[in-house]
Amino acid sequence: MGVAVTGEIVNEIPSCAQIHRSFADGPNVIEVADLTKVFGTITAVDHVSFEVRQGEIFGFLGPNGAGKTTTTRMLTGVIPVDSGSVRIFGYDIRTEPVRVKQRFGVVPETSNAYADLTAWQNLMLMGDLYGLDRTRAERRSSDLLETLGLSGRRDQKVQGYSKGMKQRLILAMALLHEPELLFLDEPTGGLDVQSTQMILSLLRTLNAGGTTIFLTTHNMEEANRLCDRIGIIRSGKIVVIDAPERLKAAIDRVHRIEVSFDRVVPADALARLDGVAGVSRTGDKWQITAENPDLAVRSLVAFSRDRGAAILTLNTLAPSLDEVFLRLTGEEERS
């Protein structure tokens, strides 16, 4: 059951905070256990296990050659599983592939609409392959082309499309049958800002309507902004799975806080505050290190009130997801 997609909806994208997420208690849509794929002597995917819950946006990250695309292809039934199991909506992808594929949509890594067909013909082909009746396929196609800014080019052959237009068309092809689950493999790789924003906005809208999303990406910022949980894969093995903010918090036991006051305050007074491990000054700002950022911030606020020194700025400087990624994949590589 997907969300109805119209141009109006995309222009009224809810913010992440507005989206109520109830997936934490929802059923698992994807259940992967000990998934393994071997090409010759290379184990591309090595006993990978994870679950994706209903309504979740799950980011699947990893460096080039880590096994992201191979994993996604096994999940979508494009290549066979060597060992382990993949259950989607409770069905085994190996024994009931057609029934499972009917319920999800796929945006593969590379553009693969038929270049000799028009956008409309590509969509009608998808409608036929998903068993949609012609009226529904035409209505959905018109809506999606309008939403994705392609309605003016619907009768042009895809070979004349830009990369961004092709990618938007492929997304439309994946959404035509209103899937409950969407797999996207690098959906915004190499796209211009307009196409990227259009696709990301549509993904948020779809997710707000209940669509579960499995997103493979290299783009840390994209994953950070979109995903509820992130799985990082390295050399075919899952390194970690957690929420982006928890991942950032987990890699640094010592957090940094940047604070400035409207008047001079003594360094030693700051250093004695509960939760503060160290203090240094840069310009008019204090750099505080803290093992417990919550306690340190509370102490700083209390200090400000007691001393009558108003806080001008207060920032917690968490590591970026890029740092998390590099740290985790680097550690894995060393081990």
Added chain:
Amino acid sequence: MNPAAFRQQVRRAWAIARKDIRIYYYKGPVLIFGIFMPVFLFLAFFLGGRQLPLAFLLPGLVGMTLFFTSTAVSPAIFPWEGQARTLERLAACPITIEAIVLGDMIASILFGIGVTTVTILIGLGLGLPLLHGIVLGFAVLLAACCFSGLGMLLAVPPTNTPSNIMMLSTLLKFPLVFISGIFIPLDQMPAWGLVLAACSPLTYFTDVVRYAFSGGHYFPVAVDIAVLAGFALVFTAAAMYLHRWSMPRRI
């Protein structure tokens, strides 16, 4: 709706066939090949210096036309789609590999029958009487299935380079033409030639067509039909089974 149900999969196979016709067959060069091939074959053999009677020539020409057209495009579709990365799109859709193969075969069958009809019409236009039209129609349909199945079988090697498949296809197709009683009547062949001829499905089709136009034949018509049906079943089943193995290797 159960998407895996037989009827649903046949509908989706038909969608694949229409896609193939639109993309691979409904092209100027392919259509020109389809129309000119039988015309040139007639010019080469009928107006040439061998002075062979039309009643002998036409069955061979009909056989060659159907054989070449039904196997002309179908072997290259999988490699083309693998190269263009559209195969991954199909693999992710709720359609079985068997239905994809069937769809490719349907397009090939329709193309083969269409072009072969042109050849038959030329023969009729030149005054050759058709004695057994229903038998001919049934044999053309059966042989088109058989040759399309062969075409799909030729597409099994998991390469995404169409020229490799076309080379393999040519290596197999041309020798078959020379051992199938098209240029040398079966009753004039040596014993070893007959053994080879018996291995070629084209032999049986040419024999039926000869019966349809002249009443003469080497094998009993029922044997021709049964063997053609057997080849069609074996080629189709083998193609579907082997593509299950090779298709993931193209992606």
